[in-house]
Amino acid sequence: MSADRELSEETRLIHLGRSQPMEGVRPVSPPVVRTSTVLAPDIATMRANKARREDGSRVFSYGARGTPTNHALEEAWAALEGGERALLFPTGLAAIAHVLLTCLLPGSHVLIQNTVYPQVHAIRSKFLEPRGIASTYFDGTVEDAAAKITPATRMIYAENPGSWVYDLIDVKALSTLAHDHNALLVIDNTWASGLLHKPLLHGADISVIAGTKYVVGHSDVMIGAVVANGELGRELWRMQVVMGQTVSPDDAWLTLRGLRTIAARLPIHAASALGIARFLQGHPLVERVLHPALDSHPRHDLWRRDFSGSNGLVTIGMRPDIDLSAVDRFVDTLRLFGIGSSWGGFESLALPQAPETVRGWTGPGVPVRLHIGLENPADLEADLARGLAAIG
Template identity: 45%
Template sequence: MNEPHSSLQPATLITHAGRPKGCKVTVNPVVARTSTVVFDSMATLREAVAGRARHETGLVYGRKGSPTGESLEAVICALEGGHRSRLFSSGLAAITCAILSVVRSGDHVLVVDSCYEPVRKFCVQYLQQMGVDCSFFQPDLSDLKAKIRPNTRLIWTESPGSILFEMCDLPALVALAKAHDNVVVAVDNTWGSGLMYCPLRLGADISVIAATKYLVGHSDVMLGAVTTHQDRWTALADMGDLLGHCVSPDDAYLALRGVRTLSVRMRQQQDTALQVAQWLQKQALISTVFYPALPDDPGHAIWKRDFSGANGLLSCEFRTDVSAQAVDAFVETLQLFGIGHSWGGYESLALPVSPAAVRSLSHWQGRGNVVRLHVGLEDPADLIHDLQTALARLGEGLAG
């Protein structure tokens, strides 16, 4: 589904890719709602079924996809620079199907220690039950080479990582993987969203995005997408069909509407997040701010080399004398930051998180409590004033 847009910049791609062609067409694709597709003859039905068996586009049955979904897949594929993209009902559905399309009983999977928590649970609780051995490696790759086994089939990474946003040197990881036969590299690209980061162009085989986040951008759709190179496409598409994954054309339409403004939203959220992060670094109650776009962040050099920008997601570590209860009170004092899971929408969010609970290799003993902030499209001065008010109240509580 890769369209002839390779020379265009990302902001232009998301404006033009996946749009209807012709003399008299609507600007946006229609919402094609259907379960049943009827054909003029048995010959045309058989032709469509044969095409679908070859994973070509085209209507066969509602579960097999819609023109609306195919338009969105075209946009994502153009951004990611892959062979084809496939939609899923959530980011986690996309992740698990991508993994299952690669591994079989007897295989070994290596997963970055900074991965999204449900990935850890899926690997430990499900994959090991089906005979797939799983182990974890440090985000800085210091132990990766020693942990690759003869039966290692998949290396799963996320850059930057969840919660603390550790950067992974993907080209170095790919080099280690490709020194061994038959090792597939898959990347969770939700943070970069295809706009800021393109793992497939850096050597990865599979890129997964929780489109629920920045691609949709309005906190109203659950959606995932997987993009692959040609040699991984058939296995992914077959697994998606076997597991019955499908996406509503209404959800695909909403995501299409969201993705058209992806570049302007992320640019604004990066600018505001950087202002917030720099302000937080100066606050006495904050010991560390985790945000790769900060010049003194440990992963800044990799981020600057491999990424074209950042987003609105950052975390801050409080001083060790600030208790978990005090951090909860801080979050509850905020007026412009909602309390909730997810991120990537237009609104700001705050959530206490626990690095120690979702790491098996990285130690957090003796460190402070952490709050993850998602910076939305509000004015930075208002967000900073809100944070300042909450920090002042927190400081008064500690002094009292």
């Protein structure tokens, strides 16, 4: 497939994971194969398939281990991330949990970036530590990680950029630190969705993505993925089989459909978000605006070095004298922004949060996370201006 590597990302995404010829013709999209039992023509074939499967080969042998529909998505997702093997999970959180449970044993230690997805903190406190897996938070910098890494550290777990505040990490430097201490570097790559940033190509060992967001793109499927190389990828797959983690072929098909258009959708989200971020920077009720593509972002240079683009997420900090009840009123006034968890779909969303609950949030002011959807940005700006006027 060396010729494929010369193609643009947009072209590759259209042609990855395509259907195989059927009686001389080929459907554009792979069929949805729904089954639990897969019948072998004879015992010899069944045993041969089992032997191939135990060696780590992808074999259509039982529905829970993936149908051709799932396999098509796995192949496309691995290629998207620049990895050898992609594994599918029912949610992004399930993918995260699988990596932590597979790679960490009692007595080991994990460094966790402070601003990762909030549910990772719940896994840490409710599952890892009660079972003898120690953990320490670090601020995302290589210097802090180096000061806190120990001989027992088996993993550095980070999100790039971090949730809500979009703090960026130096994956190349962190991977060097991790590997010098015989530890793995795991990156939650959901923000970039495998398109804008490729952690494995920068030295990370495992990339985790909540495909529910931009890969699906339509807010109608829950799915997660883990991408890794070599024996590590095979071990993650073996434990996936042991734990019975799988996704339905219908969800795999819908996700593959979304993956085809992500390169077309993300630039629209990004351009609209950047324009709205600049608009909000000039509003008297907004104290600060966080978005990696803004020149004002603290590590904008790192974003320019390691990322090929941005997405639709913007976090604003309201003026210090505007309390949470006023911010709630602002969000309630918006007509085009839905109020709900998640992001990455075609629709715009707004979610306020008490500042003390947002890790990495510094300074006064209530944070509001905006997801800028595919609506006309002029309409969204007018809606935000109207909402801000309601509390101004």
